[in-house]
Amino acid sequence: MTKTLIRGRLLSFKRAPQSLTDADSYAYEHDGGLLIEDGIIAAIGDYAEIKAQAAEDIHQIDHRPHLILPGLIDTHLHFPQMQVIASYAGSLLEWLNTYTFHEECRFVESDHAARIATRFYDEMIRHGTTTAAAYCSVHKASADAYFAEAMKRGMCMVGGKVMMDRNAPQGLLDTPQMSYDETRAVIGEWHGKGRNHVAITPRFAITSTPEQMQAAQALAQEFPDLHIQTHLSENLDEIRYTCELYPQAKDYTDIYAGYGLLGEKTLLGHAIHLSDREADVLSETGSVAVHCPTSNLFIGSGLFPLNAIRRRNKPVRVAVATDIGGGSSYSMLRTLDEAYKIQQVLGQRLNPLDSFHLMTRGNAEALSLVDRIGTLDVGTDADLVVLNAAATPAMALRLETVTTLPEELFLLQTMGDDRAVAETYVAGKAMKQGLEPNLGA
Numbered sequence: 001m002t003k004t005l006i007r008g009r010l011l012s013f014k015r016a017p018q019s020l021t022d023a024d025s026y027a028y029e030h031d032g033g034l035l036i037e038d039g040i041i042a043a044i045g046d047y048a049e050i051k052a053q054a055a056e057d058i059h060q061i062d063h064r065p066h067l068i069l070p071g072l073i074d075t076h077l078h079f080p081q082m083q084v085i086a087s088y089a090g091s092l093l094e095w096l097n098t099y100t101f102h103e104e105c106r107f108v109e110s111d112h113a114a115r116i117a118t119r120f121y122d123e124m125i126r127h128g129t130t131t132a133a134a135y136c137s138v139h140k141a142s143a144d145a146y147f148a149e150a151m152k153r154g155m156c157m158v159g160g161k162v163m164m165d166r167n168a169p170q171g172l173l174d175t176p177q178m179s180y181d182e183t184r185a186v187i188g189e190w191h192g193k194g195r196n197h198v199a200i201t202p203r204f205a206i207t208s209t210p211e212q213m214q215a216a217q218a219l220a221q222e223f224p225d226l227h228i229q230t231h232l233s234e235n236l237d238e239i240r241y242t243c244e245l246y247p248q249a250k251d252y253t254d255i256y257a258g259y260g261l262l263g264e265k266t267l268l269g270h271a272i273h274l275s276d277r278e279a280d281v282l283s284e285t286g287s288v289a290v291h292c293p294t295s296n297l298f299i300g301s302g303l304f305p306l307n308a309i310r311r312r313n314k315p316v317r318v319a320v321a322t323d324i325g326g327g328s329s330y331s332m333l334r335t336l337d338e339a340y341k342i343q344q345v346l347g348q349r350l351n352p353l354d355s356f357h358l359m360t361r362g363n364a365e366a367l368s369l370v371d372r373i374g375t376l377d378v379g380t381d382a383d384l385v386v387l388n389a390a391a392t393p394a395m396a397l398r399l400e401t402v403t404t405l406p407e408e409l410f411l412l413q414t415m416g417d418d419r420a421v422a423e424t425y426v427a428g429k430a431m432k433q434g435l436e437p438n439l440g441a
């Protein structure tokens, strides 16, 4: 049995913080010890107490004075869009048609998919992200590469072969039958292998015929425990076109509802421009609206009302995500910084305890995986991120005047990125320091 004792300042959340002073919402150990046995958290507490329980010669790693949190979680991004980031477009549909669809066509080649998968997981680890929910491309080869690499690294990942059978280049189209058969094959080959979770992934209503939506519905009925991921109400032109394609539906949300695709394991990317009726439906079905702030700003899609939607009478479950490659950063710190700014513009506040809850426990709850990830609870998987609030000279200077934990978190969120990630642990294994720099490769 491999045992490791990690020392540092430990922070994890028990529930969503209600304010900056809501100290009951989190557990903090100033000189903490985290005992890991075979990739699982075996004990947590004061370092001296945990050390006293452990064997004399136990392997120890000292991360003081850094903060140790559960690994960060990204609930929506696109693995085949690593070479789409930073594409210059005026709107969502222009961005998809000009760059994104063409780039995704390359994933028909399994060598290309395998190369990008390696780089994808390198970036996750570099940025402290230990679990993500990703769209692969329409090609089964892309899902194979995605899950094979996740298994190599021992990471807990959600992903799916995209289903799309219209309104895209020929090289990116399947058929209703193919999408059903290949998704089933991906489930059979990968779901439950290692820490893999396969998601049913119809891209969005514009790229799926009603017949393909029926195929997605059949899969959802056959595999009710699987995640379902799709896009909803990101852009006003997209909404207009979608409603033209499904004239019988009350609105965009009603299309997915009509095919039985809403529920507690459904992740709806963006969901910016919802009517009250639609928000009620998401609330009643327990579906998750996934906020993608850097993407929503970068593509110019709109301002997601994060606080308003989760605090309405019928609250909607929310999660946060990078949406690479519509998003402009792999970093969940950068992502929550942009979420903060959007709330400021909307006249709301997003406090840093809330932000760090969202990128850890909050996202784990949104993925229905909080029994395994997102906390530092005993018995859960030892996926961790080690954060250094003095990672750059400017951060170190600002840190000199920081006196409280929420202030330190706010500094990390406002100025931090991959440089602030000192180490990333996946199932108890340190992954970041050994990464190749990959510069110019």
Ligand code: GUN
Residues within 6 Å of the ligand: 078, 092, 096, 100, 203, 204, 231, 234, 295, 323, 326
């Ligand atoms: N809607 C459908 N596909 C996509 C995509 O790849 N990115 C974003 N941001 N929105 C989408």
Ligand code: ZN
Residues within 6 Å of the ligand: 076, 077, 078, 231, 269, 323
């Ligand atoms: Zn997306």
